[in-house]
Each structure stands twice: as structure tokens, then as C-alpha cells.
Amino acid sequence: MPTTFTSGPVRVRVPATSANLGPGFDALGLALALHDDVAAEVTPDGVRVTVTGEGAGDLPPDDRHLVVVAMRAAFDLLGAQPPGLALECVNRIPQARGLGSSSAAIVAGVLLARGLVTDGAQRLDDAAVLRLAAEIEGHPDNVAPCLLGGFTVAWTESTGGRAVSLPVAAGVSPTVFVPAVRGLTAAARAALPATVPHGDAALNAGRSALLVHALTAAPELLLPATVDRLHQDYRAAGMPSTAALVSELRAAGVAAVVSGAGPTVLAFTAPPDGFDPGTEWEVWRLPVEARGATLAQGRLGHAERDPVAAGRKS
Numbered sequence: 001m002p003t004t005f006t007s008g009p010v011r012v013r014v015p016a017t018s019a020n021l022g023p024g025f026d027a028l029g030l031a032l033a034l035h036d037d038v039a040a041e042v043t044p045d046g047v048r049v050t051v052t053g054e055g056a057g058d059l060p061p062d063d064r065h066l067v068v069v070a071m072r073a074a075f076d077l078l079g080a081q082p083p084g085l086a087l088e089c090v091n092r093i094p095q096a097r098g099l100g101s102s103s104a105a106i107v108a109g110v111l112l113a114r115g116l117v118t119d120g121a122q123r124l125d126d127a128a129v130l131r132l133a134a135e136i137e138g139h140p141d142n143v144a145p146c147l148l149g150g151f152t153v154a155w156t157e158s159t160g161g162r163a164v165s166l167p168v169a170a171g172v173s174p175t176v177f178v179p180a181v182r183g184l185t186a187a188a189r190a191a192l193p194a195t196v197p198h199g200d201a202a203l204n205a206g207r208s209a210l211l212v213h214a215l216t217a218a219p220e221l222l223l224p225a226t227v228d229r230l231h232q233d234y235r236a237a238g239m240p241s242t243a244a245l246v247s248e249l250r251a252a253g254v255a256a257v258v259s260g261a262g263p264t265v266l267a268f269t270a271p272p273d274g275f276d277p278g279t280e281w282e283v284w285r286l287p288v289e290a291r292g293a294t295l296a297q298g299r300l301g302h303a304e305r306d307p308v309a310a311g312r313k314s
Contacts, residue, residue, distance in 0.1 A: 070109025
């Protein structure tokens with residue numbers, strides 16, 4: 001059947017995410033209640049992207065924008081490319097901080113493309129959306145919670161990325177510590193060794209399993225469940241302030257980890273009263289986002305165009 005496009009705009013809301021969560025390297029992720037809103041519609045020709053908020057003035061306004069790259073990949077699977085596209089992006093997820101801004105852009109792009117095709121949901125189901133998003137990102141640990149919401153366990157099979165979403169126990173109250181400096185995922189991955197000691201791998205396997213239990217049923221076990229020996233120590237030299245804050249929080253009894261590839265720090269509970277991370281950190285309380293990405297018809301509304309996330313700062 002020929003591919004036909006919708007006549008009006010569609011919009012998507014995508015949450016920030018934190019991946020790895022300590023020992024769950026490239027497998028575990030958590031959706032957080034901080035969102036980007038993106039609207040798109042088919043136009044007669046050209047590509048136009050406007051960005052408000054995070055990344056404004058830095059992100060490309062054309063086909064190089066990651067949302068458009070993801071849309072193009074999805075349109076290929078959906079059977080046709082539109083003659084033109086117009087996008088409006090209201091970004092609240094900090095760029096290159098370890099909170100899943102690239103995964104949010106990828107998921108937004110794939111879902112927007114699906115929404116702009118009249119039978120897109122039949123041609124590209126949710127499982128296919130996850131596979132494509134994971135392929136573009138390179139691994140599924142961030143795109144999974146962005147798409148599905150909640151706490152996710154992701155893995156890759158011969159057919160591509162897969163994931164399940166699990167409910168999070170009451171008592172898990174994430175706080176993120178966001179620095180002004182940016183980090184690069186590629187540089188963080190380059191710091192990892194090709195092999196690790198068998199004992200470290202075994203320890204992480206056990207703590208990852210414990211973390212699933214801690215996040216879904218026993219938050220009192222979060223501190224021992226977030227011990228990691230696969231990636232955080234190797235990356236510490238490149239992010240000394242991040243490593244120091246993680247150590248300081250953990251010494252205070254707070255289950256803290258590097259968020260994704262950093263430099264943001266994620267704590268699963270609030271720090272003690274009076275805890276002061278220093279002026280280089282913004283501290284935001286971000287509840288777990290259970291819904292994941294949501295798609296709707298129409299343009300962005302007034303509230304969705306506000307680039308400030310109300311209440312995110314503590």
C-alpha cells in the first residue's frame with residue numbers, strides 16, 4: 001500500500017532518563033519527570049527546525065538535527081519520505097549531561113514519524129520503535145525507559161533491542177545533581193578497558209540482580225545494590241567532581257551513582273538535610289516518570305512551549 005501522510009501536526013512528550021544506575025551497565029534505566037516537547041508536521045518542501053530551551057543556538061536547524069535523523073530512519077521503514085518537515089522543539093533535558101537527551105530526541109523522532117503516517121502504528125509497532133531507536137542510539141538502555149517509562153531492563157537479541165518496564169517501589173525518590181560542564185558519551189566509553197577481572201564482573205552481576213529487587217520492592221537495599229566495578233571507577237579520572245560527589249553522597253548513606261555516562265549524579269533518595277554539594281551543582285528532585293513517551297495530535301500548547309520545567313529545582 002502507498003504511504004500517506006497526515007494533514008496536520010503531531011506532538012510528542014519524551015522524558016529524561018538515567019541509564020546504568022550503577023551496576024546495570026548498558027542494561028538498566030529509569031525514566032525521570034523532566035520532558036522535552038516536540039511537534040512536527042509535513043510541509044511542501046525543505047526542513048525547518050526551531051529549538052527553544054536547552055540547546056537553542058547550538059543544535060542544527062536542519063536535516064542534521066537528531067530528531068530529524070531519527071524521523072528519516074523511521075520514514076524509511078514506513079515506506080516513504082515526506083516532501084518537507086517543520087519541527088518545533090522545546091527542550092528541558094540538559095544536553096550532554098547523562099540524562100538521555102539524545103535518546104529523547106531519537107524516540108521523539110521515531111514516534112513523530114510514525115504519527116505523521118496515517119497507518120503508522122500498524123506499520124511500525126512499539127516493539128519495532130524500540131528496535132529502531134536502539135539501533136540509532138547504539139544500545140537500548142536509555143531509549144527503553146524513554147519509550148516505556150518507569151524502571152526498565154533492556155537487552156539485545158539477534159533481532160535487536162528489547163526491554164521490559166517494571167513498577168518502582170514507593171520510597172524511591174530520585175534527586176539529580178547537574179553540573180554546568182558537559183560530558184561526551186564517546187569519551188566516557190573510551191575510558192573503559194576491553195576486559196575486566198572476573199571477580200568484578202561477578203560482583204556486578206549480583207548487584208544488578210539485587211538492584212532490580214531494591215528498586216521494585218526493597219528500597220532499603222539500594223545502597224549495597226548500587227555498588228559498581230565495571231565503569232564508574234574507570235571514568236572517574238575524566239570526571240573528578242562527579243566521582244567525588246558520588247563518594248560523598250554514598251559516605252552519607254545515600255545510594256548515588258553516575259547518571260549514564262555522566263557528569264550528572266543520580267541519587268535514588270534525597271540527600272540528608274543540610275547536605276551542600278557546592279555551587280557547581282544544580283539540585284533537582286525528579287520523580288520517576290511512569291508513562292514514558294506520549295504522542296498526540298496537534299501543535300504544542302502554551303504550557304508545552306514553556307522551556308522552564310516548573311518545580312524541577314529544589
